[in-house]
Structures are given as structure tokens and as C-alpha cells.
Amino acid sequence: MSENISTQVQLVSRPQGWPTQENFRTVQVTLDELAPGEVRVRNSYLSVDPYMRGRMSNAKSYVAPFGLEETMTGGAVGVVTESHDESLPVGTLVLHQLGWRDMAQAPASQFRAVPEIPGVEPSVYLGILGMTGLTAYVGLTTIAPVAEGDTVFVSGAAGAVGTAVGQIARLLGASRVIGSAGSAEKIALLTEKYGFDAALNYKDAPVREQLAELAPEGIDVFFDNVGGDHLEAALDVFNDGGRGALCGAISTYNSTETPSGPDNMVNMIKRSLRLRGFTVGHHLDQSAEFQERMAQWFSAGKITYDETVVEGIENSVDAFLDMMRGANTGKMVVRIPQG
Template identity: 55%
Template sequence: MPVSAREWQLAARPHGEPTPEDFRLVEVERPDPADGEVVVRMLVMSVDPYMRGRMRAAKSYAAPWEVGETMQGGAVGRVVASRSADVPEGALVLTDAGWRNVAVLDAQHVRVLPELPGIPPSYHLGVLGMPGLTAWAGLFQVAAFRAGEDVFVSGAAGAVGSLVGQFARLRGAASVVGSAGSPEKVTWLTDELGFTAAFDYHAGPVAQQLAAAAPDGIDVYFDNVGGEHLEAAIGALRVHGRAAICGSISAYNAVSPPPGPRNMSLLVASRLTLRGFLVGDHTDLRPEFLETVSAWLASGELVVRETVREGLDNAVPAFLDLLRGGNTGKMIVTLSDD
């Protein structure tokens, strides 16, 4: 019997900020699973800032979505039918087949997940998944953070930034400063996540607010935003300071390249290191990351927050809201009950 699925397709390539008209929800029939394939009913899917880049035709580290094709992204689901000895029926799996309610997949393209008591499936898309490993790799390997250092995180109330700040605090940072997009997010960072200081980047120039929050400078900058934030961080980094460049969400909808930081000469004067990275280059860190972060979750030392939207119909609104900063912590879309 063919498998009926509802799937989001890219209807058009956006110019500037995406609109609902750039997406199309369709119902399709997929073939019954062949040998080596599984049918997965999706429980929860992820929307992430990097997906904006996949809407462009330009070459990037992730292949662009083609117009008229079903989009892709992280999702966790249950195997409801299996023709693979490696992935049994009933298994909880991680897939790259988000943006749909059910999928027929090659069993080699899913990863069986452990059943962790008290851990929601959505955590495999956030704190225990790609955002968590991104925070871990960027802070500890790329920026080479050491206990006693002062850290600044931009986009600190997001899925990655909220973990970076907590990882630094739990590993002995002298101070952790974060920027966020609303007074409510700033309060969350300081009152619940334990940031030393935080500020709303809408409230004034980032450089001035960073100087007030970290008057003696910073050793490490974790960049999720780019633009004005990057320029401010370059100005605040001490001699031999390091920056892990993870993303530049401030420019994702730009129709022309924004100007770069105007103080790049400080890279020489202060002997700074700015290093971009992709989480896919650091999968070797996953075992130590999972062991440590799972223990922090179990002990209650790590705070996790999700912004949840319900139903496949709300996947596009959730994604568009994410790009406007409408999330605190990880933005997820629930698709079905487990």
C-alpha cells in the first residue's frame, strides 16, 4: 500500500525576508517501503536559522532546496513499518526528513536513538542534538575556552546561544555576558540561566552596552549574529582573544552583502583569532558532549527551554517567526503524539 504524506515544498525562492507564499503544503503518495527501507511517523521537527540559506540557489555548505521539492530538516520519529534488520519497528529515530508528517526512508539514513527516561524526543533536536553539539564544539574546540575567562555570546537566548552561556558558566567562566532581542529574554538569561549580565541589543549601540556589561573586555566571543555584534566584540576582545563564528542571522535576509566590521585592524594589534566552523566537522566530539550534557540535565544544572508550535500546518509560521527572533531557546514543531 502506498504511504500518504503531507509535505511542505519550496514554492519560490524568496527575495529578502521569506513570506508564506514561498512555501506550499501538499499531499503526496510515497511507495510502500522496499527492502532496506523504513516508514517513519514524525513526532517533532526542527526549524533552524541555517534553513534560510537553503532557500537560496547560491552554493553553500548545505545543498539548496530545489523549487517544487520537499524541504528537509531535522526530525525525530517512530518507525511504524520496517524492512530493515538494523532499524526495528517501534524504534525512535533521528532523521533529516522534517517538514512532513510521515516519510519512507533508507534505513541507512536514520539514526536509532536511545530511550532516555524523562528526556522528551525533542531534546534530540536541541540540547542533545545539533544545536547542543554546535555550542559545545564552538566554545570548547574552536574558541578554546578555558576556566577563568570572560565570555560574550550574541543571540544568547536562542537554541545555541543559551547553551553556550551555560556551558561556559558550568566550566568555570569568570563572567558570561549575553545579548538578546527583548527585555524578557534578558531577564531569562540573568535570572534563570545564570548569565553574569545581559542586554537588549535594541536598547542602544551594541558596543556601548557590551562595554558597560564587560568594562574590562572579553577573552572569548561566540557569534550567532554578525554585523554590529561582531564589530563590537572585536573591539572588546583582549590580546589573544578568540571568536567562534557560528552564524550571522542579522544578515540572512539581506538582498545585498552588508558592510563588514570597520575595526578589522584590531585583529593585528590584539593578535585576535576569528574562526568560522561547521558542526559537521566536529562529530568526533559527540560522545564526550553527550556524556557531560546528559549528566548536567540529570542533575538539573542545565536549563532547557523550548518554544513549541503544534501541527505541521504551523511549520512555516514557526520558521518565519524564528527568523524574526520569536523564539526563546529551541523552536520546535510537534507533529504527532508519541
């Protein structure tokens, strides 16, 4: 790739239901000469995440929608190749939010230097050591705090956030962790690799039936990435004082029909339950605490993670759609070939 040509993926129309290639275009942008205070970064990895679907629409939400005919923003990690700011010399590994482009150029303040970890790809900063891990941590500490001995249910457990939730829940004292996923392979992975005590395949039978069987003594904490029938199933089996962290509702994001809600909301009153929706962006004040604890767990070998890596920026839209369909295990990232 040329150092002054940036290949970028832009949103050109707002999807109705499932996004398609036609909602996007790829453009080649010639970068200006570097201005004072700016740096140029060659990206190594781009992040594709479920929350991006919300930003493709124009609805009232916690973040502004993506602009049309603008380059998709989002997490990315790369290396400084040219610098007009002494705080970020050439060769520095940096994290930023400039999204789906192979070369990024902006004022140094838009990049944050992160340490290289021997033997570990920098994509971890888009996942377990980044927003993904922080999302799990915030959910289990502030939003729906896990207590010693709790039973925890995680929906979408084989996804990037879900695999982190299962492990962090255990590290925070949960005694039983149950997950849901959409294939036999993922279910096996949850119990064999990620330490879940039990897992259910939501395609096999109604979630509320399966969860009731796997949680005969109820659940105390629910971390929801899916919504819909998973939330309903959790409301069935919550113990008194149960807490739910509503992080995602991927089951509904591409639906053009109005979903029906849980038919058992009255359990909220009967069992003194709490549900709280959240967005990690409102909890960045927990970043330092998270990074300290996660670094300890990570270096002690207590954290297992998977990545699903798609090669090439030209496959970003496919990667995003595959992730929305659940084709990934763990964090889905796009790798930009270097050199």
C-alpha cells in the same frame, strides 16, 4: 493521519529577503509499499533552524541549496511504525534529516536510533542533546576554546544555540558570561534562569556601548550568532589573544542590502585575535565526546533548556519565520500531533 499519506512542505521559489508563504507549498504524497530494508516513521517533532535560510538561496555555501519543488530537509525525530529492517523494529525512537513531513519513509541507514529519556520529550534530540548542543560545544572547545576564568560574550543568547553556549561556557570554566537578546523578557530569562552574569537588549542602545559597560575588563571569547554590530562590539573589547567563534549572522540573512563590515578589524592585529567561522556539520567527529559530557551534565541537572513548540506541520513556515524574527526562546520545534 493516514499511515500511507505523507504531508510534506516544499520550497517552490527562492526568497529575496524575507521568505513568505508563497515560497512554499504543502503536498500530500502517497507512500509506496515498504521495500526491503526500508522503515516508515511517524514524526513527533521537526526542527526549524537559522541555517535553513542560507539553503533557501542559491549562493555558494557550505551546503548545497535546497532543491526547488523538493521537500524541505532538516532534523526530525519520530517513531518507527513499520519496518522491513530488523535493526530498527517498530516502536524505535529515531533521529533523521528528512525534514518537513509528518511521515518519513527511507532505507534504515538514514535513521539513527536514540534512547527514550523518561519524562523528557524527544524534541531534546533536535536541540540541547542534538545539533544545537553540539554546535555550542564545538564552538567553545575547538573553534574558540574557553579557558578557566574567561569572560565570554554570546550574541543571540536567548536562542537555542545561545542558551546552550551560556551554560556550557560556565561548565567549561568561564567566570563571567554576558549575553545579548532582543527583548526585556529574554534579558531577564538569561540572567534569572540561564545563569548569565549580565545581558543586554540590543534594541535599547548600540551594542558596542552596552557591551563596553558590561565587560569593563574585556572579553576573551565571543560566540556569534548575529554578526553585524555584535561582531563590531566584540572586536572593540576583546582582550589580547581573544577568540571568536562565528556561528551565525542572523542579522544579515534576510537583508537584501550589503551590510557594512566592522570598522575595527585592525584590532585583530593589535591584540592578536582569532576569528573562525564554522559549521557543525564539519565537526561531527566530536559527537561522541559531546554526547558523553552532555549526558552527564543533563542527568546531573546542570542544563536548563527551553523550547518554543508550534503545533502542526501546516505551521512549519510560520514557525521558521517566527524563529528568524526571534519570537522563540530556546529551540523552536514543530510538533506533529500523534494519532
